[in-house]
Amino acid sequence: GNSVTQMEGPVTLSEEAFLTINCTYTATGYPSLFWYVQYPGEGLQLLLKATKADDKGSNKGFEATYRKETTSFHLEKGSVQVSDSAVYFCALSDLQGGSEKLVFGKGTKLTVNP
Amino acid sequence: DTEVTQTPKHLVMGMTNKKSLKCEQHMGHRAMYWYKQKAKKPPELMFVYSYEKLSINESVPSRFSPECPNSSLLNLHLHALQPEDSALYLCASSLDTSRETQYFGPGTRLLVL
Numbered sequence: 371g372n373s374v375t376q377m378e379g380p381v382t383l384s385e386e387a388f389l390t391i392n393c394t395y396t397a398t399g400y401p402s403l404f405w406y407v408q409y410p411g412e413g414l415q416l417l418l419k420a421t422k423a424d425d426k427g428s429n430k431g432f433e434a435t436y437r438k439e440t441t442s443f444h445l446e447k448g449s450v451q452v453s454d455s456a457v458y459f460c461a462l463s464d465l466q467g468g469s470e471k472l473v474f475g476k477g478t479k480l481t482v483n484p
Numbered sequence: 485d486t487e488v489t490q491t492p493k494h495l496v497m498g499m500t501n502k503k504s505l506k507c508e509q510h511m512g513h514r515a516m517y518w519y520k521q522k523a524k525k526p527p528e529l530m531f532v533y534s535y536e537k538l539s540i541n542e543s544v545p546s547r548f549s550p551e552c553p554n555s556s557l558l559n560l561h562l563h564a565l566q567p568e569d570s571a572l573y574l575c576a577s578s579l580d581t582s583r584e585t586q587y588f589g590p591g592t593r594l595l596v597l
Binding site: 402404406412413414415416419459465469470471472474475476477 | 490515524525526527529532534539540572574576578581582584585586587588589590591
């Protein structure tokens with residue numbers, strides 16, 4: 371079945387450092403790809419998405435490019451802030467029984483220190 | 485407006501209680517979802533409703549009973565839960581169930597004693 375593999379955390383960075391969180395996927399067909407963020411004690415928020423190969427999703431300084439050749443959707447940010455501390459989930463859409471399901475990676479906890 | 489609301493925010497219940505979780509959206513979305521999230525884990529899909537009909541049940545125990553009374557509301561009725569059912573319960577909605585972005589609510593944190 372379709373699956374998502376995300377780099378193991380936790381990741382600890384200093385403010386203004388460069389961030390990369392790796393995400394690779396296994397899928398039949400061409401799923402949509404997502405990054406969701408979960409701040410402490412909250413639900414999930416959509417961070418960005420891409421629906422086809424070579425699409426770049428971007429939001430709040432975060433970017434990810436849908437790479438079909440490497441089956442990857444790595445999350446990057448050039449300069450992280452303390453407020454970016456959260457858990458980040460990579461996900462893909464998986465069609466089952468006529469309905470789309472989200473398949474999540476295990477999540478990567480990011481801590482940014484001042 | 486991409487808001488999904490959930491009530492209550494927190495819930496403590498005993499194993500013999502009956503309680504309900506409520507989820508509401510006014511975005512005109514026709515697909516709604518219940519997820520369960522344990523600490524330090526990703527969300528796990530429980531149920532999917534499409535146009536007010538149950539389309540996916542991920543083999544969830546019958547002590548969890550979903551209900552979709554109309555296109556804006558989704559309930560999860562709880563009865564005779566076990567302590568291992570303690571978790572964050574997340575509701576989500578999307579325009580429909582076909583490759584559309586899911587928007588999540590803030591969740592209900594449930595503790596079963």
